[in-house]
Amino acid sequence: MQELNKRTIRTWSRLGQRRTFFGEAIPEIAENKNIMVTAADCGETSGISRFRKSFPDKYVNVGIAEQNLIGISAGLAKEGACVFATTYAIFTLRCLEQIRQNCGYMGFNVKVVGASAGFAMDIGGSTHHAIEDIAAMRAIPNMTVVSPADAAEAYLAAHAVSEINTPVYVRLTGQANCPMIYSEPYDFKIGKGVVLKKGTDIALIGNGILLAEVQKTAEILEEKGVSCTVVNMHTIKPLDTELLDELFNNHKLIVTVEEHNIIGGLGSAVAEYKATLSNAPRQIIIGVPDCFGKAGEYMYLLEQYGLTAAQIAETTRSFTL
Amino acid sequence: MTDQVKLVENAAQQMRTYALEMTFNAGRSGAHVGPAMSCMEILAALYCGVLKFDVKNPAWEERDRLMISKGHCVLAYYTALVVAGFIKPEELATFEKNGTDLAGHPSMDLNRGIEYSSGSLGMAFSASVGMAISAKRAGRSHKVYTLLGDGECNEGCVWESFMAAAHYKLDNLVAIIDKNGLQLDGATKDVMDLGDMEKKLTAFGWEVSNIDGHSVSALLTAFFKIIRGKPHAIIANTIKGKGVSFMENNPEWHHGTLSQAQYETAIAEITGGVPCKS
Numbered sequence: 001m002q003e004l005n006k007r008t009i010r011t012w013s014r015l016g017q018r019r020t021f022f023g024e025a026i027p028e029i030a031e032n033k034n035i036m037v038t039a040a041d042c043g044e045t046s047g048i049s050r051f052r053k054s055f056p057d058k059y060v061n062v063g064i065a066e067q068n069l070i071g072i073s074a075g076l077a078k079e080g081a082c083v084f085a086t087t088y089a090i091f092t093l094r095c096l097e098q099i100r101q102n103c104g105y106m107g108f109n110v111k112v113v114g115a116s117a118g119f120a121m122d123i124g125g126s127t128h129h130a131i132e133d134i135a136a137m138r139a140i141p142n143m144t145v146v147s148p149a150d151a152a153e154a155y156l157a158a159h160a161v162s163e164i165n166t167p168v169y170v171r172l173t174g175q176a177n178c179p180m181i182y183s184e185p186y187d188f189k190i191g192k193g194v195v196l197k198k199g200t201d202i203a204l205i206g207n208g209i210l211l212a213e214v215q216k217t218a219e220i221l222e223e224k225g226v227s228c229t230v231v232n233m234h235t236i237k238p239l240d241t242e243l244l245d246e247l248f249n250n251h252k253l254i255v256t257v258e259e260h261n262i263i264g265g266l267g268s269a270v271a272e273y274k275a276t277l278s279n280a281p282r283q284i285i286i287g288v289p290d291c292f293g294k295a296g297e298y299m300y301l302l303e304q305y306g307l308t309a310a311q312i313a314e315t316t317r318s319f320t321l
Numbered sequence: 322m323t324d325q326v327k328l329v330e331n332a333a334q335q336m337r338t339y340a341l342e343m344t345f346n347a348g349r350s351g352a353h354v355g356p357a358m359s360c361m362e363i364l365a366a367l368y369c370g371v372l373k374f375d376v377k378n379p380a381w382e383e384r385d386r387l388m389i390s391k392g393h394c395v396l397a398y399y400t401a402l403v404v405a406g407f408i409k410p411e412e413l414a415t416f417e418k419n420g421t422d423l424a425g426h427p428s429m430d431l432n433r434g435i436e437y438s439s440g441s442l443g444m445a446f447s448a449s450v451g452m453a454i455s456a457k458r459a460g461r462s463h464k465v466y467t468l469l470g471d472g473e474c475n476e477g478c479v480w481e482s483f484m485a486a487a488h489y490k491l492d493n494l495v496a497i498i499d500k501n502g503l504q505l506d507g508a509t510k511d512v513m514d515l516g517d518m519e520k521k522l523t524a525f526g527w528e529v530s531n532i533d534g535h536s537v538s539a540l541l542t543a544f545f546k547i548i549r550g551k552p553h554a555i556i557a558n559t560i561k562g563k564g565v566s567f568m569e570n571n572p573e574w575h576h577g578t579l580s581q582a583q584y585e586t587a588i589a590e591i592t593g594g595v596p597c598k599s
Contacts, residue, residue: 036455057458060451063488068481071447078437078448079455098478101441102448106429 001028001159004185009152015047016176017154017209018115023047025158026084030055033162036076038062040069040087046115066095073110074102082109082162088121089114089130089171096136103167104140111161112137117147117171118208118259119302125295130171131288135264137169138237144190145237147171147266149211150181153234156188164190171208173259175298179212181232193240199227202316203247206257207233207266213302214257216309221316239269248274254283255316259307262287284319286312325370329537332365332404337564337591339403340396343416344579350417351578352425355568357396359501359534359559360468364394364401366540367466376406379431385463388449391470391499392426392439393576399423407434443476446496450482453494453552466495472504475513480525486552487526494552495544496527499534501561503572518556527554534559564591 002008002024012020022037027050029035037043037051041064052059060076062069066087073085092099092114102108114133121128137145146161146168148154154172161168168190181196193205197218206214211232218228229251233240247254254274256267267285274280286306293304302308306315337358344352368374372385389398399416402408408423415421422430426440439445449467456463473479486494498518506512515521519531530543534557543555561575562568565587568577579587 060454060489062481062485065478065481065485067443067478068447068450068485071444071478071482072451072454072485074444075448075451075453076455077451079452079459081455097441098444098447101438101444106438 004152006183009180009183012151012155013178013180014176015151016178017148017151017172017174019047019176020151021113021154021158021172022086023050025155027051027054029159029162030058034081035162036060036081036083038069038073038076038083038085040064040066040091042087042115046086066091067098070095070098070102070110070112074106074108077108077110082111082165084111084113086113086115088128089117089133090128092133092169093136099137100140104142107142107166109165109167111168111170113170113172115172116175118173118210119298120173120175122298122301123295126292131259131261132264133169133171134236134260134266135268138264138269142167143237144168144235145171146190146235147173147207148234149207149232150209151178152180152182153188157234160188160190174209178209181211181215191235191238191240193234193243194232195229195243196232197228197230199229201227201251202253202255202320203229203231203251204255204257205231205233205247205266205270207236208259210257210259210307213307213309213312217257217312217316220309220313224317226320233266236266236269239273241273244270244273248277248280252281253316253320254281255312256283256285257307257312258287260287261290263290282319284316286315325541326537329362329365329369329541332369333361334591336361336365336397336400336404338588339400339410339413341579341584341587341591343396343413344577345584346414347417347578349578351576352396352417353393353576354396355503355562355571355574355577356391356470356499356501357394358563358565358568359561360394360397360499361563362535362537362540363468363497363499363557364397365404366537366544368401368405371541371544372466373463374405374434379407379434383461383463386436386449386452386465388437388445388452388465388467389427389439390443390445390467391473392445394468395423395425395427398427402434405434442470442473443478446482447478449494450485450491453486453491454489456493457489457491464493464495466497469496469498471498471500471502471509471515471518472512474498474515474518483522483525483527490550491552492549495555496552497555497557499559500556501559503561503570503575505572505575507572522554527552529554529556531556532558535563566590
């Protein structure tokens with residue numbers, strides 16, 4: 001594993017989450033572990049070529065066949081490999097039942113890596129926008145669901161998920177040149193949220209590359225005299241309820257922000273836990289408001305759905321005033 | 322070969338008897354009796370001399386893997402596992418009872434010889450392709466066998482697997498298609514015509530054996546065929562409900578319940594008039 005420093009983190013942010021995950025982390029993991037990588041005709045765009053050339057026997061391209069992607073991965077996992085199976089996040093919905101039976105029910109050690117989730121394939125249009133994947137994967141028993149905030153975290157997440165022998169859905173967001181949340185090395189632990197900034201009034205909870213907008217939201221609100229905590233909840237399942245307890249005890253309002261439908265994602269996960277508590281602050285769930293929209297560039301799409309920092313700040317203020 | 326044929330035929334008869342008893346004991350829940358009757362000889366042949374396995378060491382790395390993709394054939398599967406020694410005959414009484422390990426579709430349990438939880442059609446075949454790739458790349462000599470139904474071949478992922486197995490030249494993979502010609506809603510040719518499977522699979526790059534799936538000698542000959550560089554498909558032409566006259570070729574017996582009188586008639590037909598003590 002590489003020592004993280006400012007330079008590598010900057011280089012990786014240029015590569016984006018996917019190419020850092022497959023181009024940097026995966027070849028390292030393959031040096032010491034019995035892993036296999038399977039892809040549904042998207043290996044090269046994922047930056048797999050370095051791994052494929054070094055470990056040709058550990059790579060299986062199944063063609064454009066997502067159901068078979070998961071089935072073949074399950075067979076490889078059954079024979080002892082830790083399998084990283086990748087396709088575009090939206091197409092993981094096509095093989096959802098395969099994931100449910102093989103990963104959830106039978107528990108095969110397959111890491112389903114959904115690339116270009118959320119609005120990463122912006123001008124590709126709604127057929128390519130994965131805004132329901134967290135909801136679907138989270139509802140499957142035994143699945144862990146992780147959404148790294150930047151390329152460095154994608155690198156750390158790849159190593160971390162390879163250390164556990166259970167199925168995981170890794171949601172990779174953004175494209176190349178993705179924003180940096182981290183500039184220093186830090187301790188990444190599955191199931192442990194990270195407080196990026198401490199405040200006293202509002203807790204803003206996000207994940208994925210949209211976290212960069214959440215950080216900007218906090219700056220806007222701070223200027224208006226609202227003190228904000230910012231949390232990177234990179235693991236949606238299992239949820240870090242210990243951290244949530246702390247946030248609920250010390251803030252007046254909880255705001256969850258996600259590049260996902262408002263139904264079934266991070267906001268829902270937080271709300272489900274909050275519903276079990278007798279005394280917890282109010283929550284605003286900000287995300288895609290359960291609709292499809294027009295195609296456009298990434299920032300245009302965020303604007304359409306009210307997900308830019310200014311809009312998140314405005315929505316938050318409308319609840320606090 | 323003659324001795325082995327006799328052994329397999331006896332096993333198939335024993336399995337059919339168990340299966341009828343299980344169906345009868347399942348009472349009003351009933352069981353998938355028709356699609357089990359069609360593959361009795363196939364499974365009996367596999368467990369009596371074709372598959373390498375060790376009941377005392379069910380996870381033996383060099384064992385042949387049998388994946389049951391048509392998971393609704395449990396009456397044939399569980400009873401074959403009794404013949405093989407993985408399941409005790411008395412355990413069959415728990416079939417479809419609350420909390421059972423022997424459910425209406427198999428649940429992965431290597432100690433009982435069950436490799437995979439099937440029931441969702443097509444899935445075990447995909448996994449078989451992955452297992453065969455794994456064996457090939459690791460240089461292991463064991464084989465992977467998959468039992469599919471012909472109705473199951475309606476599933477798109479089955480054809481993804483046919484393609485992938487030929488692409489990766491999986492000559493360690495054998496797919497047996499229990500072609501009984503019927504599925505839940507009626508005749509396969511009426512519901513979704515599969516056309517000429519032999520030609521289709523040959524065109525997909527498979528070696529195809531098109532045989533009588535109730536002929537034990539034909540099954541054994543096909544299983545022992547040596548094929549290099551491509552996967553082997555055995556199209557086993559069978560009769561749904563085989564062995565019981567009122568079930569044969571009748572789609573209503575895809576899943577059914579047996580009355581006392583039907584049970585007795587069925588048992589008499591299977592055993593040639595002599596009730597079998599199981």
